[in-house]
Amino acid sequence: MQTMGAASLPSCLSYQDNRLMMGELSIKAIAEQQATPFYLYSADAIRQRIHDCLSAFSPVGVAVHFAVKSNSNLSVLRLMGSAGLGADIVSGGELTRVLKAGIDPGQVIFxxxxxxxxxxxxxxxxxxxxxxxxxxxxxxxxxxxxxxxxxxxxxxxxxxxxxxxxxxxxxxxxxxxxxxxxxxxxxxxxxxxxxxxxxxxxxxxxxxxxxxxxxxxxxxxxxxxxxxxxxxxxxxxxxxxxxxxxxxxxxxxxxxxxxxxxxxxxxxxxxxxxxxxxxxxxxGRSLVAAAGVLVTTVVATKQAEPRNFVMLDAGMNDLIRPALYQATHPLIPVLLSNQRLEEPLDVVGPICESTDCFLKDYTLPLPEEGDLMVLTMTGAYSAVLSSTYNSRPLVAEVMLEHTNIRVIRKAWTLEEQLRLEE
Structure with missing residues (x-):
C-alpha cells in the first residue's frame, strides 16, 4: 500500500496555509489561468539541479550534456544551453530542437x-x-x-x-x-x-x-x-x-x-x-524530473470494491509512465483538508484502457469532484511521451520563473489535429 504521506515533497513544492505552492505562487492561482490538465515546471528548480550537477562533476573534469529525450521543450533546452551544458540527442528532430534553442552543435552528441x-x-x-x-x-x-x-x-x-x-x-x-x-x-x-x-x-x-x-x-x-x-x-x-x-x-x-x-x-x-x-x-531525468508536476482535476469519485476510484481529467495519454514502466508518481492535493478521513483508493484517468491507472491502493483523503490534484516528479519522460490517444489534445506546458507564468507549449486542440488530416 502506498500513502500520500510517505512521499516527501520535491524541493520546489511546499504547503503554506494548506495551499500547495510552487515557489512563491499557489498552484490554485496558476490553475485559474490555465485549464487542467497541464504540466507545470519550475525554472528555478531546474537551475538549482544544473548547479548541483556541475558542482559535483566539473571539479573531476566531467563535461555534462543534457539528455534531450527526457524533456525536449525549447524553453527547457534554453535553460540547459544558458548554463553551458551540451546536448545528447537521439534523432534528427532533437537536433533541430537543440539548434533552435541556441546550443552549439559542436557540443552535441548524437x-x-x-x-x-x-x-x-x-x-x-x-x-x-x-x-x-x-x-x-x-x-x-x-x-x-x-x-x-x-x-x-x-x-x-x-x-x-x-x-x-x-x-x-x-x-x-x-x-x-x-x-x-x-x-x-x-x-x-x-x-x-x-x-x-x-x-x-x-x-x-x-x-x-x-x-x-x-x-x-x-x-x-x-x-x-x-x-x-x-x-x-x-x-x-x-x-x-x-x-x-x-x-x-x-x-x-x-x-x-x-x-x-x-x-x-x-x-x-x-x-x-x-x-x-x-x-x-x-x-536527463536527474536534472528535470523533480522540477515538474502534472496539474489535474478530479472529474468524479466512484464507489467500488475492493477500493473506491478517484477519476482524474489527466489520462495515460498525458502521462504514460505508470502504464509503460509501472512507475509511481505521488499524488497530492492542491488544497489540504483536515476534515476528510484517509482511505485506500485507486487513481485512474478517462482513457478507455484498463492500464489507464496512475496509482493502486494509494492512501489519501477521498477528494471531491472539482478538487485540484498534482502528480509530482513529472519533469522527465512525461510530456515528451504524451499522445493524442482517444482524440484528446496534447496538454499545455507552463513554466514558472520566480513569479512569472509562461505557457511554453500551447495545448494542441482537436481542430488543429483535424487540419492535418483534411
Missing part, C-alpha cells in the same frame, strides 16, 4: 541505435561534435556519408558492458541481448576498420547501461570495465582520448531511493584517476 542516412547527413552538415556509434554497419554508413560530403567527424563506439543496472526491464540498456551497443569482443576489429576511414576520427568509447539507477554498484562495475577496455585498446596502439559514461542517474519517486551526483563523481574520480582522458556524462 546517440541512438537506428540513425537514418538522412539524420546522419543532417548531423554531419550541422557540425555535430560527436557520433556515438552503435554498430559496425552504422560506422560504415558514417564513413560513406562523410566521404560524400568531404567532412571529417569525431566518433566513439558505444560498447555494451553487459552489466545489469538493477532497474526496470523496459529501461535497462547495457545487458546482453539489449538492442543497444557493440559487443566488447569486436572493439579491436572496429578500431582497426576505422583506421581505413580517413573522414572518421574514432576517439574512444561510450556506454549507457540504463535509466533510473539508484545504486552506485552497476556504475562501478561498468566504469571499471570501460577503463580496462580503454587501456587494452591503447596497448594495441589506438589513440583513445574520450570516454562517454552516458546517464541514468536515478531520482526519488517517493520511495526514498535515489543516487546523488557527488557519489557518482567520487566514483569517476576514483575509478578513472590517472587515465588522462576526457570524460562525458549525459544526465
Amino acid at each position: 546517440s541512438g541505435v537506428a540513425k537514418t542516412d538522412a539524420e546522419l547527413r543532417q548531423a554531419v552538415e550541422a557540425g555535430v561534435g560527436q557520433f556515438n556509434v552503435e554498430s559496425a554497419e552504422e560506422l560504415f554508413r558514417i564513413d560513406r556519408i562523410t566521404g560524400q560530403l568531404g567532412v571529417q567527424v569525431n566518433a566513439v563506439l558505444r560498447v555494451n558492458p553487459e552489466v545489469d543496472a538493477g532497474t526496470h526491464d523496459h529501461i535497462t540498456t547495457g545487458k546482453k541481448g539489449n538492442k543497444f551497443g557493440i559487443a566488447f569482443q569486436r572493439l579491436s576489429e572496429l578500431f582497426c576498420m576505422a583506421g581505413e576511414m580517413p573522414q572518421v576520427n574514432l576517439r574512444g568509447l561510450a556506454m549507457h547501461i540504463g535509466s533510473q539507477i539508484v545504486s552506485i554498484e552497476p556504475y562501478r562495475e561498468s566504469v571499471l570495465r570501460m577503463r580496462q577496455w580503454t587501456e587494452q585498446l591503447r596497448a594495441e596502439g589506438y589513440l583513445l582520448d574520450t570516454l562517454d559514461l552516458g546517464g541514468g542517474i536515478g531520482v526519488d519517486y517517493g520511495d526514498g531511493r535515489s543516487l546523488c551526483f557527488v557519489e557518482y563523481a567520487n566514483l569517476i574520480n576514483e575509478a578513472l584517476g590517472g587515465l588522462d582522458i576526457s570524460i562525458q556524462l549525459e544526465p
Whole structure:
C-alpha cells in the first residue's frame, strides 16, 4: 500500500496555509489561468539541479550534456544551453530542437541505435561534435556519408558492458541481448576498420547501461570495465582520448531511493584517476524530473470494491509512465483538508484502457469532484511521451520563473489535429 504521506515533497513544492505552492505562487492561482490538465515546471528548480550537477562533476573534469529525450521543450533546452551544458540527442528532430534553442552543435552528441542516412547527413552538415556509434554497419554508413560530403567527424563506439543496472526491464540498456551497443569482443576489429576511414576520427568509447539507477554498484562495475577496455585498446596502439559514461542517474519517486551526483563523481574520480582522458556524462531525468508536476482535476469519485476510484481529467495519454514502466508518481492535493478521513483508493484517468491507472491502493483523503490534484516528479519522460490517444489534445506546458507564468507549449486542440488530416 502506498500513502500520500510517505512521499516527501520535491524541493520546489511546499504547503503554506494548506495551499500547495510552487515557489512563491499557489498552484490554485496558476490553475485559474490555465485549464487542467497541464504540466507545470519550475525554472528555478531546474537551475538549482544544473548547479548541483556541475558542482559535483566539473571539479573531476566531467563535461555534462543534457539528455534531450527526457524533456525536449525549447524553453527547457534554453535553460540547459544558458548554463553551458551540451546536448545528447537521439534523432534528427532533437537536433533541430537543440539548434533552435541556441546550443552549439559542436557540443552535441548524437546517440541512438537506428540513425537514418538522412539524420546522419543532417548531423554531419550541422557540425555535430560527436557520433556515438552503435554498430559496425552504422560506422560504415558514417564513413560513406562523410566521404560524400568531404567532412571529417569525431566518433566513439558505444560498447555494451553487459552489466545489469538493477532497474526496470523496459529501461535497462547495457545487458546482453539489449538492442543497444557493440559487443566488447569486436572493439579491436572496429578500431582497426576505422583506421581505413580517413573522414572518421574514432576517439574512444561510450556506454549507457540504463535509466533510473539508484545504486552506485552497476556504475562501478561498468566504469571499471570501460577503463580496462580503454587501456587494452591503447596497448594495441589506438589513440583513445574520450570516454562517454552516458546517464541514468536515478531520482526519488517517493520511495526514498535515489543516487546523488557527488557519489557518482567520487566514483569517476576514483575509478578513472590517472587515465588522462576526457570524460562525458549525459544526465536527463536527474536534472528535470523533480522540477515538474502534472496539474489535474478530479472529474468524479466512484464507489467500488475492493477500493473506491478517484477519476482524474489527466489520462495515460498525458502521462504514460505508470502504464509503460509501472512507475509511481505521488499524488497530492492542491488544497489540504483536515476534515476528510484517509482511505485506500485507486487513481485512474478517462482513457478507455484498463492500464489507464496512475496509482493502486494509494492512501489519501477521498477528494471531491472539482478538487485540484498534482502528480509530482513529472519533469522527465512525461510530456515528451504524451499522445493524442482517444482524440484528446496534447496538454499545455507552463513554466514558472520566480513569479512569472509562461505557457511554453500551447495545448494542441482537436481542430488543429483535424487540419492535418483534411
